[in-house]
Amino acid sequence: MALGARLAASLRPALAALHRAAPRRCRGLSTPQGSEPSFNLGGIFPPLATPFSPAQEVDYAQLEGNLRRYARIPFRGLVALGSNGEYPYLASRERVEVVSCVRRALPRDRLLLAGSGCESTQATIELTVSMAEAGADVALVVTPCYYRGAMTTAALIHHYTEVADASPIPVVLYSVPANTGLDLPLEAVITLAQHPNIIGIKDSGGDITRMGLMVHKTRQEDFQVLAGSAGFLLASYAVGASGGVCALANVLGDPLCQLDHLCRTGQWQEARDLQHRLIEPNTAVTRRFGIPGLKKAMEWFGYYGGPCRAPLAPLSPAQVEELRSTFSANGWL
Numbered sequence: 001m002a003l004g005a006r007l008a009a010s011l012r013p014a015l016a017a018l019h020r021a022a023p024r025r026c027r028g029l030s031t032p033q034g035s036e037p038s039f040n041l042g043g044i045f046p047p048l049a050t051p052f053s054p055a056q057e058v059d060y061a062q063l064e065g066n067l068r069r070y071a072r073i074p075f076r077g078l079v080a081l082g083s084n085g086e087y088p089y090l091a092s093r094e095r096v097e098v099v100s101c102v103r104r105a106l107p108r109d110r111l112l113l114a115g116s117g118c119e120s121t122q123a124t125i126e127l128t129v130s131m132a133e134a135g136a137d138v139a140l141v142v143t144p145c146y147y148r149g150a151m152t153t154a155a156l157i158h159h160y161t162e163v164a165d166a167s168p169i170p171v172v173l174y175s176v177p178a179n180t181g182l183d184l185p186l187e188a189v190i191t192l193a194q195h196p197n198i199i200g201i202k203d204s205g206g207d208i209t210r211m212g213l214m215v216h217k218t219r220q221e222d223f224q225v226l227a228g229s230a231g232f233l234l235a236s237y238a239v240g241a242s243g244g245v246c247a248l249a250n251v252l253g254d255p256l257c258q259l260d261h262l263c264r265t266g267q268w269q270e271a272r273d274l275q276h277r278l279i280e281p282n283t284a285v286t287r288r289f290g291i292p293g294l295k296k297a298m299e300w301f302g303y304y305g306g307p308c309r310a311p312l313a314p315l316s317p318a319q320v321e322e323l324r325s326t327f328s329a330n331g332w333l
Contacts, residue, residue, distance in 0.1 A: 038199070038222050039138070039170055039199050039222075040224075040242075041076065041111070041138075041172070041199070041200050041224045041226060041242050041243055042076060042224070042242045042243050042264075043074075043075065043076025043077070043242075043243045043257075043260060044075050044076060044243060044244055044246060044249055044253070044256050044257050044260050045075060045076055045077050045078060045079045045111075045113060045226070045243065045244070045245045045246075045249070046070065046075060046078060046079065046245075046246065046247075046249035046250045046253060047079040047082035047083065047084040047085060047245050047246075047247055047249075047250070048063075048066070048078055048079060048080050048082070048084070048085055048102065048250065049066075049084055049085060049086075049250055049291065049294060049295055049298065049305065050063070050081075050085045050086050050090065050098060051063050051066065051304050051305075051306050052306055052307050052308065052309055053306070053307075054306075054307060056307060056309050056310065058090070058094050058097070058098065059304070059306065060097070060098075060101050062304040062306065063098070063101055063102070063304075064101065064105050065304055066298075066303050066304055067102065067105040067106065068105070069302065069303060070253065071105075071106075071107060071110075073253040073254055073257060074257050075110060075249070075253065075257065076110070076111060076243060077106075077110045077111030077112055077113060077137070078102060078106060078110065078111075078112055078113070079113045079114075079115070079140060079245050080098055080099050080102045080112065080113070080114045080115065080136075081095055081098060081099065081114050081115030081116075081140075082113075082115050082140065082174075082245065083142075083176055083179055083204075084247045084250070084291055084294060085098070085115065086291060086308065086309055086312070087115050089309040089312075092127070092130075095115075095127070095130075095131075096130050096131070096134050097134075099112070099114045099131055099134040099135060099136055100134045100135060102135075103134060103135030103136070104135075111137045111138060112135060112136050112137050112138070113136065113137065113138045113139075113140045113172060113245075114131040114134070114136035114138070114139060114140060115139075115140045115141075115142065115174070116128040116130075116131045116136075116139045116140065116141055117140070117141040117142035117143070117144065117174060118144070119144045119145075119146050119147075120144070121144075121158075121159050121162050121163060124141060124144075124159075124163050125162065125163055125166045125167070128141070128163060128166070128167045128168075128169070128171075129166070129167070129168060131169070132167070132168045132169045136169060137169060137170075138169055138170050138171070138172055138199070139163075139167055139169055139170070139171050139172070140172050140174050140202060141160065141163055141171055141172070141173060141174055142174040142175075142176060142179075142180065143156065143173075143174065143175060143176075143180050143182050143184050144156075144159060145180035145181060145182045148180070148181055148182045151182055153185045153187050153188045156184060156185070156188045157188050157191050157192060160173060160188075160192050160195075160198065161192070161195060164192075164195045164197040164198045165197070167197060170197055170198070170199040171195075171197055171198045171199070172198075172199060172200045172201060172202055172226070173189065173192060173198065173200070173201040173202070174201070174202045174204075175189075175201065175202070175203050175204065175205060175228075176202075176204040176205075176228065177204070177205050178204065178205075178287070183205055184201070184203075186210060186213060186214065186217075189201055189214055189217075189218070190214075190217045190218060193217075193218040193221040193223040194221055196222075198223070199222060199223060199224060200223055200224035200225060200226055200242070201214065201223075201224075201225055201226065202226045202227075202228050202245045203225060203226070203227065203228050204228025204229055204245075205228070206228075206229060206231070206232050208232060208235045208236065208239060211225055211227070211236055211239055211241060212239035212240065215239055215240035215241065216240075224241075224242040224243075225240065225241045225242060226241060226242060226243050226244055226245050227241050227243070227244040227245070227246070228244070228245055228246075229244075229246060229247070229248075229282060229286060230244065230246035230247070230248040230249065230252075230256055230259075230278050230282040231278070231279050231282040231283060231286070233246065233256070233259060233260075233263075233275065233278075234259065234263060234271050234272060234275040237260075237263040237264075237271075238263075243260065244256070244260070246282070247282070247285055247286055247294055248278060248281060248282045248285055248286075250294060250298055250303065251281070251285065251294070251297045251298055251300075251301050251303070252278065252281065252301070252332065255274060255277075255278065256278070258274065259271055259274050259275060259278070262274065277330045277331060277332075278330075280326050280329070280330055281297075281326055281327050281330055281332060284297075284322075284323050284326045284327075285297055285323075288323075289315060289319060289323055290312075291308055291312060292308050292312055292313065292314055292315050293315060293319070293323050295307075295308060296314075296315055296320060296323060297323060297327065300324070300327070300333060
């Protein structure tokens with residue numbers, strides 16, 4: 001941990017200068033009136049699927065092909081090594097190389113968020129430093145959960161504070177209870193929002209009341225709330241979220257960016273109509289069929305999906321047909 005902290009201290013001044021110089025977009029919706037976030041997260045981020053070859057090796061050529069197509073969509077940035085990137089199934093060297101590959105292909109005006117959360121604080125710090133070296137702009141740090149009974153509010157505050165203190169890049173908290181069985185407590189979020197190197201949270205729980213309270217309780221801080229799913233994106237914007245990290249953006253990137261635009265410009269009727277058409281496809285590629293469903297849908301829209309890494313299994317023919325019917329019924333195929 002000491003090594004990571006020393007390296008972070010040496011890098012932080014230069015990185016902070018780069019962050020201040022980075023181009024800014026429109027003010028995030030969760031930012032207090034009249035203020036500007038120091039590092040704006042407003043917009044849509046697809047959490048990239050990791051392409052694998054038939055032999056289940058990371059296929060960097062296919063990843064670059066997908067990235068070329070995503071470059072034409074007005075995303076705020078990309079997330080590498082999120083839940084949809086099969087992060088737990090990648091070796092450490094693969095994680096770093098995926099981030100390096102994405103950074104090389106990503107325009108400099110697009111942000112790169114990289115998952116770096118591990119079960120121990122020390123391992124998280126070490127991987128966060130590696131992600132910064134590989135070109136990540138922001139570290140996305142999921143809650144440690146293996147010993148979830150011991151993950152009290154105090155323990156989680158201590159964990160994230162240590163990581164943020166040592167990180168050479170800003171940190172975004174990541175709460176995904178569907179995968180971890182653990183919701184980052186609201187009290188912890190409010191406390192951690194006061195840390196100068198913690199700039200936001202990706203909340204995938206779907207509790208709009210909770211998200212609204214996060215926005216309200218952190219309104220005096222330089223802190224932004226990101227919706228973790230396309231299914232409740234409009235509702236999240238309505239309570240002040242800044243943007244969204246949405247699995248469905250891997251498939252329907254342009255429509256989700258359009259929804260972001262409609263919400264930001266106050267075109268709520270049009271936004272509601274579009275949101276309605278996105279709910280069922282989003283459910284299909286998240287809760288219903290998960291990553292195998294997401295990768296199958298990507299292929300219908302011209303991207304490389306390919307196989308998942310075992311033990312994730314491919315969809316059955318009946319599931320493929322159900323997935324296709326969901327997209328067709330909502331006018332996407």
